Amino acid sequence: MTDKTDGMEAEPERRTRRRGSQGVTIRDVAQRAGVSLMTVSNAINGTGKMAPATRQAVLDAIAELGFAPNTAARSLAGAASLRIGFLHAKVNNGFLGAMLIGALQAASLNGAQLLVRGVNSGDVASLAEAIASLRDNGARGLILSPPYAEMLALLPAPGPMLPVAVVAAGSAMPGLVTVRVDDRLAMRQLTTRLLEQGHRRIGFITGPAGHTSSAARLQGYREALAAFGVVADDDLVMPGTFHFHSAMPAARTLLERTAPPSAIVASNDDMAAAVIAVAAQMGVPVPERLAVTGFNDEAIAQTIWPTLTTIHQPVQAMAEQALSRLINRLRGQPVEDDLVLDFALIERASTGAPADGP
Amino acid sequence: MTDKTDGMEAEPERRTRRRGSQGVTIRDVAQRAGVSLMTVSNAINGTGKMAPATRQAVLDAIAELGFAPNTAARSLAGAASLRIGFLHAKVNNGFLGAMLIGALQAASLNGAQLLVRGVNSGDVASLAEAIASLRDNGARGLILSPPYAEMLALLPAPGPMLPVAVVAAGSAMPGLVTVRVDDRLAMRQLTTRLLEQGHRRIGFITGPAGHTSSAARLQGYREALAAFGVVADDDLVMPGTFHFHSAMPAARTLLERTAPPSAIVASNDDMAAAVIAVAAQMGVPVPERLAVTGFNDEAIAQTIWPTLTTIHQPVQAMAEQALSRLINRLRGQPVEDDLVLDFALIERASTGAPADGP
C-alpha cells in the first residue's frame, strides 16, 4: 500500500517502437488479477454476469494499481465514438462552466466526444451555421442551454434535425430530451416563503415571452398568491427580459407606486440584482423596506450585497443527465423525454419580514 | 456542393461486425484524393515536406467530404495519449467556463486528454488529494488558475511535482509555464486614464498578500501616480482579499474620510461591485461623484449598474496557450516559461471626469 514502487522488476526491453506507454493499462490489471483483458473490461463495465470473486479480484487489482481507463481508447473501441455538439453562448456566466463540467463528465463516462462551439447569442444565422458545422464534423446529437432550444424553431430549414437535449428547459418539450427543475413549483415555494413572512404586496418581474421558463415562473407566483387568498394585482407584474437592464425601469415603476410592494420577485438573479441597485439609488433599504428574490443561484447571487435569496438549480448534474440520456437515446435505448431534478430554496440576506409587520 | 447525398452508391455489404462507422474517415479522404492514409495524415499534421499538389488534393478531398479527424483515434495513436489534470475551484464564475473552453480546444488540437477535478477553494488538503488522484490516473501535467498556483508551495510533500501551467498568473513563476497579461502595466494604464480625466485623489483596494497579481497591480497604480507627479497618500490604499465583502469596509472607510477620493480603483471586479454597492448606500452617485474601476472583466462587470470600466483578460486564449505550451514541454520541445498576452482597457459607465472638474 505504502510502497508505490513494488512490482518494478527489471523490465524486459520494451517494444522497440512508439512511446513507452506510461500509464497502467487494462493489460497490467488483467495480469495482476490473473484474468483476461476481456474479463477486466467486463468488470469495469458491469456488463454480463460475473463470478463475484472474479469481479472482486479485478476491482482489487484496479485499486492497487491505481488504474484509470484511457478514455480515448475506450471511445474509439466502443460502439461509442459518438460525437455530440455542445453549443454555448459567447458570454461569461457561471452557467457555462457548470454545464461544461457536467457534460464533460458524462461524455467521458460514456466514451463520447464533445464538440464545443460558441454561438453569438440571439443570432439565428450563427446558430444555423454552428449546427451545420457540427453536423459536418460528425455530431449526431446536440446539447443546448435554454435560449437556443427556443431558437431552434426559428431556424430556416430544420431539415433532418439532430436529436437534441436541453438543459434547464422551462418545461417538457415534445421530442427533445429535457432536464430541468420544476420552475413553477420552485417559484411557488419562493413566493410562499415571502407570504409566510408577512408580505402581501409582492411585485413580480417576468422573463421574456419566448422563454418557456418565463411562463412557468409567473404561474408559480400566481398560484402561491391564490393559495394564500391574496388577490393578484396586475399592476404589480412588470415585464422583463432576463437582462439586468430590463429590470431597472420595472423596479423603479413598482417602487414609485402609491402603494409600493414590500417585496419584489424577479424571474432571475440578474434582474434581482437590478432591483437591488434601483432600491439603493432610491434610498429604499433591502431587506428592511424591500425584500428581493432571484432565480438560478448564479455567481452574482453571492457577490452582490445584500446576497440574494434565490432558487438553486443543480446545473452540473442537469448537464450530466442530459448528455447521458441523449447518448442512450442515440444508442437506441429507450429513454424518457423529460427529467425533473430537485431545486433548493436558498435564503440569504435579501429577504426578511416586512418592516411594518405582518 | 449542394447535393449532400452524392457518392452514396449501393454499399458493398459492410464489415459484418461492430457499428457501421457513421463518419467520414481518413480512409475515405485517402481514396477520394487518390493517395495513401499516411499521406492524408501528413497533410493534416503538416509534418514533413509534401508536394504542394498532393497536399492540395488532400485538402480538397477533406473539404468536399467535410472530414474531421476523430480525436479519440488521434490521441490514442499519437505519441499523444497525454493526460493533463485541470483543477478548478468549485465556484461559479465566468473564469471557469472560459478556461475550460480554451483548454478543451488545445487538448483536442494536441490529442491530449483533460482530466477535470474540482477542488474546495482554499483547502490545501483537498488540493493535495486532487493532485494525488490525478497522478494516479496518469496525469503528467497540471493546469491551474491563480489561487492554486500559490497554494502549491503550501503542499506538505511537493515530492516529484508534475509540470504545471498557470493561467492568469500575476508574474512569471520560476519553473512553471505561465500565461498572463501584464498586470502592472494594465493597472498603470487604468489609473492613468483616471488621472487624464482629472482625478487626483484616487483610492485603491488591494488583493490578498499571497497573490502574485496583487503586488503587480498595486505597483501599476503607484507608477501611474508618480508619472503624473501625484504624491501617493497611503491613507488612500486599503487592504482587500479579492472577495466582494472585503471591499465593503474598505470602501466605507475611504468615502468617510474628510477628503474622500473622487475615484476608487479596486483590484478586481467583485470588489469594484462592492464599492458601487457602498456608494449607493451612502448616497454617493457613480460616476458623478465617484469613479470606480475593476479588473478582469468578469460577468459582473456588465451585470451591475453602472457597468464597470475594467481590464479585459483573454482568458480563453490564455488557457489555450497555457495548455499547448505545457504539452509541448511534456513532449520534450523547448518552450519559454512565460507568455504575456495583450489586455484591453474597457471603458464603461462607472467612470468619468470628477464632478468638480479637473
Add this chain to the structure above:
DNA sequence: CTGAAAGCGCTTACAG
C-alpha cells in the same frame, strides 16, 4: 462464466 481474435481511426518509425 470466461477468453482469443478482430477491429475502432489514426500516427509513428521505417523502407522505398
Add this chain to the structure above:
DNA sequence: CTGAAAGCGCTTACAG
C-alpha cells in the same frame, strides 16, 4: 516525397 505495416488501449461479437 510517398506507402505498407504495426501499434495505441480498449470493446464487441462470438466460441467455448
